[in-house]
Amino acid sequence: MSSDTDIDLKALALEMRGNIIKMNCHAGSGHPGGALSSVEMLTYLFFKEMNFGPNNALDNDRDRFILSKGHGCMSLYAALAKKGFFDEEEFKHLRHIDSMLQGHPDRVKTPGVEFNSGSLGQGFSFSLGCALAGKRRGSDGRIYALLGDGELNEGQVWEGLMFGAHYKLDNIVALVDYNKLQSDDLNSNITALEPLMDKFSAFGWHAIEIDGHNFDEIAAALAEARTVQGKPTIILAHTVKGKGISYMEGVPKWHGSLAPQGEERSQALRECGLEGLD
Amino acid sequence: MISLREAFGNSLVELAKTRDDFVVLDADVAGGTGVNIFRDAYPDRFIQCAIAEQNMVSMAAGLASTGVIPIVTCYAVFASMRAIEQARNGVGYPNFNVKIAASHIGMDVGPDGASHQCVEDVAIYRAIPNYSVVSPADPTELKRSLSAILDHQGPVYFRTGRSPVPEIEGNNPSAPFLLGKGQLVREGTDLTIIAVGIMVHRAVLAAELLATQGVSCRVVNMASLKPIDRDLVIKCAAETGAIVTAEDHNVMGGLGSAVAEVVVSASPCPMDFVGIQDTFGESGEPDDLAAKYGLTEKDMVEAAERVLARKVGQ
Numbered sequence: 087m088s089s090d091t092d093i094d095l096k097a098l099a100l101e102m103r104g105n106i107i108k109m110n111c112h113a114g115s116g117h118p119g120g121a122l123s124s125v126e127m128l129t130y131l132f133f134k135e136m137n138f139g140p141n142n143a144l145d146n147d148r149d150r151f152i153l154s155k156g157h158g159c160m161s162l163y164a165a166l167a168k169k170g171f172f173d174e175e176e177f178k179h180l181r182h183i184d185s186m187l188q189g190h191p192d193r194v195k196t197p198g199v200e201f202n203s204g205s206l207g208q209g210f211s212f213s214l215g216c217a218l219a220g221k222r223r224g225s226d227g228r229i230y231a232l233l234g235d236g237e238l239n240e241g242q243v244w245e246g247l248m249f250g251a252h253y254k255l256d257n258i259v260a261l262v263d264y265n266k267l268q269s270d271d272l273n274s275n276i277t278a279l280e281p282l283m284d285k286f287s288a289f290g291w292h293a294i295e296i297d298g299h300n301f302d303e304i305a306a307a308l309a310e311a312r313t314v315q316g317k318p319t320i321i322l323a324h325t326v327k328g329k330g331i332s333y334m335e336g337v338p339k340w341h342g343s344l345a346p347q348g349e350e351r352s353q354a355l356r357e358c359g360l361e362g363l364d
Numbered sequence: 365m366i367s368l369r370e371a372f373g374n375s376l377v378e379l380a381k382t383r384d385d386f387v388v389l390d391a392d393v394a395g396g397t398g399v400n401i402f403r404d405a406y407p408d409r410f411i412q413c414a415i416a417e418q419n420m421v422s423m424a425a426g427l428a429s430t431g432v433i434p435i436v437t438c439y440a441v442f443a444s445m446r447a448i449e450q451a452r453n454g455v456g457y458p459n460f461n462v463k464i465a466a467s468h469i470g471m472d473v474g475p476d477g478a479s480h481q482c483v484e485d486v487a488i489y490r491a492i493p494n495y496s497v498v499s500p501a502d503p504t505e506l507k508r509s510l511s512a513i514l515d516h517q518g519p520v521y522f523r524t525g526r527s528p529v530p531e532i533e534g535n536n537p538s539a540p541f542l543l544g545k546g547q548l549v550r551e552g553t554d555l556t557i558i559a560v561g562i563m564v565h566r567a568v569l570a571a572e573l574l575a576t577q578g579v580s581c582r583v584v585n586m587a588s589l590k591p592i593d594r595d596l597v598i599k600c601a602a603e604t605g606a607i608v609t610a611e612d613h614n615v616m617g618g619l620g621s622a623v624a625e626v627v628v629s630a631s632p633c634p635m636d637f638v639g640i641q642d643t644f645g646e647s648g649e650p651d652d653l654a655a656k657y658g659l660t661e662k663d664m665v666e667a668a669e670r671v672l673a674r675k676v677g678q
Contacts (some may be wrong), residue, residue: 146431192457192458193458194459200429201425201426201458202454202458204453205449205450205453205454208418208422208425208450208453208454210422211418211419211421211422211423211425211426211450212422212426212429212454213426214419214423214426215422215423215424215426215427215428215429215430215434216426216427216429216430218411218423218426218427219426219429219430219432220430222432223430241418242416242450245414245416245418245419246416246419246423248416249413249414249416249419249423252414
């Protein structure tokens with residue numbers, strides 16, 4: 087639930103972006119574009135919306151966040167470290183041997199990670215299993231799954247959409263990071279995704295369309311989802327890939343797997359309010 | 365006589381009476397897997413997942429993450445291929461406590477033909493880290509082994525079967541079923557047939573035929589395909605000096621390969637492999653298919669003769 091404490095979400099989002107760039111540079115590779123596009127959604131979920139932190143991470147009635155678009159894991163790692171699941175020192179070891187931070191999420195190695203995502207489509211179905219189990223136990227824990235737009239190419243996602251509607255899973259919210267770019271190219275040059283809102287509605291989900299970088303719209307959509315009964319909610323969040331780093335915004339190559347070098351690195355750090363890699 | 369799939373349905377019902385920690389998932393094939401028996405007895409513990417095996421397997425991981433034990437049921441071709449990457453990345457890699465139980469194994473599938481005759485499942489699941497692979501031989505062992513895999517923490521691939529099979533004498537000791545332990549079904553000194561699933565009964569028949577020729581054939585049931593009973597394989601290799609494996613599965617990557625991995629590294633001896641010779645099947649009655657594709661007790665006797673000839677020549 088939303089906390090009453092006054093949190094500066096914009097400052098938190100900037101800090102998350104800075105940590106994403108730092109760990110990306112330490113790793114020398116990774117997927118910055120899709121991590122940056124999801125920052126506001128993760129910031130709001132982890133620091134306003136969800137009842138989830140190190141103190142209740144083993145409570146079966148906790149809220150759960152599943153990063154189905156596992157390649158965007160740098161934003162998840164930034165959020166988990168800020169929540170206190172592990173020290174920010176770990177950022178230096180991302181993607182290196184013997185690290186707790188893997189190239190894609192690993193629940194066994196990394197505290198706070200719910201699922202080993204990275205293979206697209208699976209995290210969403212996993213989330214549906216968490217939601218169904220919650221319904222069966224009468225749990226009030228809520229399930230949040232973040233999907234990529236390219237991920238919607240996977241047939242498994244549409245199997246899951248049918249499943250969620252069939253079982254009336256109103257305790258799950260799926261969010262789509264609709265940054266319009268996937269690995270090879272623009273979504274629209276890859277396959278026929280649209281009309282997404284019509285498709286989600288036709289599949290029996292309560293569909294909401296928002297600006298995924300606007301905290302007020304994120305807050306309103308999540309609040310609306312809590313009022314929906316008898317059907318699951320999906321939020322189509324329009325975003326900008328690479329958001330916050332000017333030269334990455336909307337540029338396909340920053341999907342991954344790479345990290346900024348030289349002057350680009352300095353500029354990225356500056357745009358996040360940082361002077362350098364520590 | 366009942367089939368292993370019917371025994372599976374019955375055993376689920378019986379186990380549900382004393383333990384409430386598992387649910388059963390189905391992909392619209394409950395009549396084929398035997399799970400309809402459980403669905404009718406425990407509708408609240410039965411989850412229809414539709415013809416969507418990929419979502420079913422990943423969803424099962426989500427259930428498991430909350431402490432429920434999901435028993436995922438479908439046909440082996442779909443469990444081991446349609447949804448294998450979900451079983452690998454979403455269940456095996458995070459080591460979730462999911463049981464994947466498949467019917468419709470090998471030529472025993474019969475008239476449905478090659479599309480449904482799975483000849484690869486053991487090879488596939490055996491190669492995925494964290495998985496155990498269990499394939500019981502008779503209805504009593506099915507119940508014992510099902511109970512054991514529910515007690516085991518971690519992913520398991522479990523095989524049933526379509527045709528009725530008899531109870532095998534000597535296969536069901538009073539001791540509980542243990543992962544990693546094979547069962548000595550018949551004593552013998554000249555060679556050992558190590559068999560799995562419906563082939564164990566045929567191996568006993570082969571041993572009886574060999575006895576009439578003066579050959580003393582040991583029979584081992586290797587229901588725990590992974591982890592395999594290394595000690596028992598080494599003991600059989602050392603004591604009988606020749607091994608024939610028997611499986612209703614491709615000879616590549618299945619029981620024969622698993623036994624050979626132990627034999628060649630620890631106690632080399634002549635081996636021969638009864639199984640499907642790297643080919644797809646076709647429609648037909650299971651007995652006719654077994655005869656055509658070399659899966660009968662007569663095929664085991666011929667393999668025994670070949671391996672004994674090599675043993676003498678050593």
